[in-house]
Amino acid sequence: MRRALLIVTGMGAALALFFVVADRAYPLTVNGEAGSGLFPLIISVWLLAGSLIMAGHTYRSRELAAIQVDWPDRSGLLRIFGILVACLIFIFLLTPLGDLWTTCLTIFLVLRIMGMKRWLYLLPTAILMGAITHWLFCWFLGVTLPQGTLFD
């Protein structure tokens, strides 16, 4: 737990520092009144101080060092990575392929990653779920989704 918390607090401190630096572009006061940079500066300093205090406390705590974080094993990490890739594929292919095909492909990948192995179920389930999603958003809810530049 200690190492994990130190990483998390380190990232918090880095983010806060980034905002402190970026905040210099905005005025703290305008005509004697609070400017757009004041509140972000207060929050950034708060996050920075909080992260540093938490990091210090974490570093000294023996209790936290004894707690094990339940991180995923290798296969678990691979599944998480797989879902991330499936999501990124959806984002990148949505415009060129359109929502229907991209949805089917993403669902297929997620089903496969999550343990559905038999193609007999996998393919029809992905197509059916993709079609239902397309109907739900495009026809039932009237949401405008990309139809695919490749098919224009």
Next chain:
Amino acid sequence: MNPLAGILYGFSVAFGPGNFAAAVAGAFIGTVVGILPGLGPTIVMALLLIPTMSMRAETGLIMLAGVYFGTQYGDSLSAILMGVPSETPSVIIGIDGYEMAKKGRAGAALAVAAVGSFIGATVGLLGLTFAAGIVSRGALAFGPPEYFCTAVVGLFILVRVSSTSIVAGMVPLAFGLLLTMVGSDPISGNPRFTFKNLELTLGIDLVPTAMGLIGMAEMFAIAASPRGLLKPSAVKFRELLPTVKEWWDAVPAAFRGSVMGFFLGLLPGPVMTLSTFASYRLEKWLAPTEVGLGSARAVAGPKAGDDASISGGLVPLMALGIPFTSATAMLFAGLLLHGVQPSPILMTERPEIFWGLVAAMYIGNVALLVLNFPLVGLWVNVLRIPQSILSAALVILMLIGSYSLRNSVLDMIVVICAGLVGYAMRQVNLDRTLVILGLVLGPMLESNFRRSLQMGNVLIFVERPITRVLLTILLVVYVLPSLWKPAWMRLRPALGPWTEGKREI
């Protein structure tokens, strides 16, 4: 409008075209999703914001409220049938509920939970009907300094009560507030921290962030260690009837739990867990030899407390426009999406929204009771849906749902990034609700802070009587932690490993 006239007007709105169906549909959807372990009201309400956008304001909001109540009923089902709670509050309900199920009284436990839920929600809604008016009349005297102090005091109390340490709560809260700085300055409207990216001028939206922090993070957790198929035992309709003794125990316990739950619900914090625990402790004190071994009173009381605390939590949202739980934050987002600004004048300016919503909750509550008995077989089957199908459906709904809000690819990226952050926070036991609340309340805090400074200097926060009272409350909570801490600290070991890494989400 007095509460009686208001609620009658509300019923005329709630029975209007589409509204009644929306309340019932919301309650149904909420129950289905609430049954599934890991999915709470926040994620469902976030997903349903998109379809409700195309509805009239009152219809959409009525549906969201129905979902909120529905999830609360559904979450106790898996705890009772299999001893697998889907949310932290149902851990307590599952203790005696599961014991009853092991004795072959699963049907009676479900019935008692449904009746407890109904009584809790009804008492809570009665409280909301009368309390919201009083609070909002009092809040009419609020100016920017009072609003700022109310939100700050509420958030700081939340940090004090719900986090393992103060600093462990302050960091997620500050992170959530910092995210709201990206986009436009709330006073001047000028772009800020956009780094010349056009999409960032709209800011980081609450809905994709909440979807990621809670929904996507839960997907990653499921992917990390998927479970096998759940095999709940079947419950037949004729097994649902409790015995006279069970009724005799359950109904008074439900009323006791309801009153306690409503008042606890008014406070910021993990109120649903606290109210179920407080009610359980009370029942244990009243019947020490029965509770823990499968007592109907220990199912009905905590369940009623759980549902009543929801209505209590709606009072600050509806009367002040300040949400203190992630689910009410979603309701807040729903109100904003429909152009309704929650504030003390909501009751007078938009009575159809306020009273329609309250009346629809009564209707949804009755609908839940009517639906839950005949459909118990269906609810059990929901638990049998394979995890792979559920995960695929949720991932795609979150991605398309976030995209549809503003036709923005950035929102889909936010879902994924927030998912990774949420998963890391989940693993190290940091409260994700505080990030969401920071994100909701950030613009309001900043604009009221700056408007307060325009009225004077920093001392304005200690010069006005209401702010003085609020800051004194804050001081008491922080200086005298023994007033708050023991209940929660004693609760944790009592709940055992079930509560590890779980929050009311």
